[in-house]
Amino acid sequence: MSFAHPWWLAGAALVVALAVGYVLAQRRTRRHTLRFANLDLLDRVAPKRPGRWRHLPPALLLVGLIGLTVAVAGPTAEAREPRNRATVMLAIDVSLSMEATDVAPNRLDAAKEAAKQFVDDLTPGVNLGVVSFAGIATVLVPPTTDRAAAKQAIDSLTLDQRTATGEAVISSLQTIEAFAKTVAPVSQDDAGGAGVPARIVLMTDGKRTVGRTEQDAAERAAQAKVPVSVIAFGTDHGYITVEGEQVDVPLDTEAMQQIAQISGGDFHTAATSEELKSVYSQLGEQIGYETKQQDVSRPWLIAGTVLVLLGAAAGLVIVQRIP
Incomplete structure (x- = not known):
């Protein structure tokens, strides 16, 4: 597979940066939370989190953005x-x-x-x-x-x-x-x-x-x-x-x-x-x-759009907000 506009693939670096930023934000939030001395009080004050499922919406969004980036780059493949x-x-x-x-x-x-x-x-x-x-x-x-x-x-x-x-x-x-x-x-x-x-x-x-x-x-x-x-x-x-x-x-x-x-x-x-x-x-x-x-960007476009929509829907269901 080759690309008609390969420079758009540089956008994948931004998606990777978002992923790194999300990981750092999660660690920072955890450090700030642990500053509470009274853990019993923390359990009563802090809302219950949905565990590891809370990472699903941003993960879907990030993968969807990768798919959209590839689609914009115009992937092509040989066809008879x-x-x-x-x-x-x-x-x-x-x-x-x-x-x-x-x-x-x-x-x-x-x-x-x-x-x-x-x-x-x-x-x-x-x-x-x-x-x-x-x-x-x-x-x-x-x-x-x-x-x-x-x-x-x-x-x-x-x-x-x-x-x-x-x-x-x-x-x-x-x-x-x-x-x-x-x-x-x-x-x-x-x-x-x-x-x-x-x-x-x-x-x-x-x-x-x-x-x-x-x-x-x-x-x-x-x-x-x-x-x-x-x-x-x-x-x-x-x-x-x-x-x-x-x-x-x-x-x-x-x-x-x-x-x-x-x-x-x-x-x-x-x-x-x-x-x-x-x-x-x-x-x-x-x-x-x-x-x-032959242009093969359509599958990437569809997959990227579907994943972004699923990520948004999962965010509303799991964490009650869009990531």
Whole structure:
């Protein structure tokens, strides 16, 4: 917990001073009382005190004042809030290498299942688009909150030749830019969609074979302030069969890391279907929610006020006066 106005906590020193003053006053009263030589006369003259219960009202008041002091200092705590205006483009590699069976039943089918789970778990208010890429990049679904459309597009993915990784990133950026122009800004900072957060999630298993380079695409993403989360999916011993011949299709993590690093995103690896689902789950939490400092002064204010009122009431009941 942190405080928006921490200097108000100095008021706690005054409360402590009041507590010390109360203790000293009680001792002083006791010393003055014991100056009477005739204790029998003292018992008849001095009023009966309610014993230790007489300390309850000031104690409640002091604790209540501490609570009110904390409330005035503006306590805040971290809270997770769902993003309702974020845009996410999910780019999925459908090159022939995705036919490799090093991930059961094969890379593409495992990727489909994990991607659909990602769609289901993503915060409902996030606008999600889907891009498939092989020799070219194709926008299957523009950003929308319609999850059924995204899942239907993922189910329809089919294999094709070549891998245009850079084109997938650039097509995603163009789609985000076009969508941002259709979103009504909620503030001056959001004009043109600039204040609306966006992210590209790129799932691929191999290096680019055609189209613009990964570096060019990553630099454009960095300029647009759209980070790319890259998932390298598969193993180094994957292979496919082409015209009866075995063709190795290992991961090219160096190029993928370059995209993530230049764009300001993050890089993940997944060698199994379970690992891929775990990565998607992490990204869903990261993309779908944001951490904000939330005001938590209300409980302190309520508790402090209640204790002060209880202290005043206890004073009237126990010692017939408000402390």
